[in-house]
Amino acid sequence: MAGRRRWSTDEILDGAAELLRTGDAESFSVRRLAAELGTDSSSLYRHFRSKTELLRAVADRILLAAMEGHRPEGDWKQRITTLALRVREAFGQQPQLASVWGRHASSGAGSRLVMEEVLQALRASGLADEEVPGRYHRIVILIVSLISSEAGVSALSPDEHEQGMELFRVAVLGADPERFPALAHFARAIQPLGADRRAAFEEILGAQLAHIEASVGPGRPAGA
Structure with missing residues (x-):
């Protein structure tokens, strides 16, 4: 009887x-994946020690795809914004994987490429080296949170999306003006979370970058 097929890491x-x-x-489970591949869990554990390690590797491939062919251009703010939008687009094409990245992060080559670019851009901003790690941490948390949140909306089925829109209309447009006066006042101007997300993404990130820029003293050399 022929043995089970051996699957490569990429497969x-x-x-x-x-x-x-x-x-x-x-x-998701390793057992379920093994069943889909027609093998047993032990054969997959030869490649990955745990489910978490496997999920991190899947997320890292999205980051690698986002960084493929990337060439830093513009000033430090443009570099970070461009990078963030590339990662956003990559996960937008596979929104189910964004929650994996948000929860399990990544420690592979794709993650290191993203980290390197953000750190280099922050050094070019004029921040002192001792300030860079903290600023980096906040930017990455912001980017991951925005992308994971957006992906959660993108992954909804058409029926789930319409149901959510109906609930939004009931909650906002039907708000009791005596109990919720501000909500009733702005009801027709408030947009659902799924609306105009790219502009919101860029504006929120831009505000964080502007905050960093304002903290850098005039004439301060990069990395000083």
Whole structure:
């Protein structure tokens, strides 16, 4: 009887990514992936020591794809903004994987490429070296949070989206003006969370970068 096929690391990651596209990190399991590949869990554990390690590797491939062909251009703020939008677009094409990144992060080559670019850009801003790690941490938390949140909306089915819109209309347009006077006053101007997300993404990130710029003293050399 022929033995089970041996799957390469890349093939396992392809299978995991496909499984995550139709599900989520909560329902994902190594056992289920093994069943999809027609093998047993032990063969996958030869490549990845745990489910978390496998999920991190899947997320890292998205970051690698985002960084492929990337060439830093513009000033430090443009570099960070461009990078953030590239990562946003990459996860936007596979929104189910964004929650994996947000929860499990990544420690592979893709993650290191993103980290390197953000750190280099922050050094070019004129921040003192001792300030860079803290600023880096806040920027990454912001980017991950925005992308994960947006992906959660993008992953909804049409029926789920319409249901959410109806609930939004009831909650906002139907607000009792005596109990919720401000909400009733602004009801027709308030947009649902799914509206105009790219502009909101860039504006929120831009505000953080402007805050950093304002903290750098005039004439302060990069990395000083």
